[in-house]
Amino acid sequence: MPTVGAWCENRVADAVEEEDIRATMQVRLCSAIYAECGLVTPREKVLRRGLVDWVALDRIHSDVAHENQGAPLSVVQAKTLELIRSLVNEGLFELGDLTGTEGRFAAWDSSLDESIKRIGDAYAAKMAWRWGCWLSLTEKGEQVAQEIETRAQSALDG
Numbered sequence: 649m650p651t652v653g654a655w656c657e658n659r660v661a662d663a664v665e666e667e668d669i670r671a672t673m674q675v676r677l678c679s680a681i682y683a684e685c686g687l688v689t690p691r692e693k694v695l696r697r698g699l700v701d702w703v704a705l706d707r708i709h710s711d712v713a714h715e716n717q718g719a720p721l722s723v724v725q726a727k728t729l730e731l732i733r734s735l736v737n738e739g740l741f742e743l744g745d746l747t748g749t750e751g752r753f754a755a756w757d758s759s760l761d762e763s764i765k766r767i768g769d770a771y772a773a774k775m776a777w778r779w780g781c782w783l784s785l786t787e788k789g790e791q792v793a794q795e796i797e798t799r800a801q802s803a804l805d806g
Contacts, residue, residue: 690715690731695793696800698741698785702753705767706778708732725771732783733764740789744782753784 690711697703705728712728713719719727735741743763748754756763763781770777785793 688715691735692796694731694735694783695740695785695789695796698783698789699793699797702746703741703783703785704779705732705781708783709778725768729764729768729771732767732781733760735783735789736760736763738788739786740792741783741785744784745780746782753782755784 690708693711694703694708697707708731709724709728712731713724716724716727732741732743736743737760742753742755743760744753744755746753756766758766767777767781770780
């Protein structure tokens with residue numbers, strides 16, 4: 649069974665895609681829960697989302713855009729790339745795509761700089777960038793994400 653945080657994260661993304669009024673109300677509730685728990689950064693959201701599944705570039709971009717409402721697209725993209733670089737550089741995630749056997753995650757064998765350039769080029773070309781890059785949680789990332797999840801659950805339990 650997914651954690652409260654993971655359920656909220658997935659519901660937020662679903663609401664954006666569905667433009668569903670009921671889902672939007674659930675998003676507002678989740679936002680209130682996050683605010684109460686102090687879990688509002690895109691970094692924490694990406695880490696918690698990684699506990700459930702691989703994390704697509706579009707989800708990271710959405711989290712960064714939400715935190716930087718009104719910012720130009722170029723700023724959101726730069727901050728998204730900065731976040732990805734940080735998460736991978738710290739050993740919390742691997743970068744890749746879903747070209748593995750049966751559509752599974754396949755880590756890229758390129759350097760971090762080359763991978764970030766690849767993502768930036770896809771952004772600039774306005775290609776199908778949304779699902780061209782995925783992040784997979786590492787063991788270290790899972791430990792960090794579990795700590796965040798535990799802190800959130802404790803805050804909710806009061």
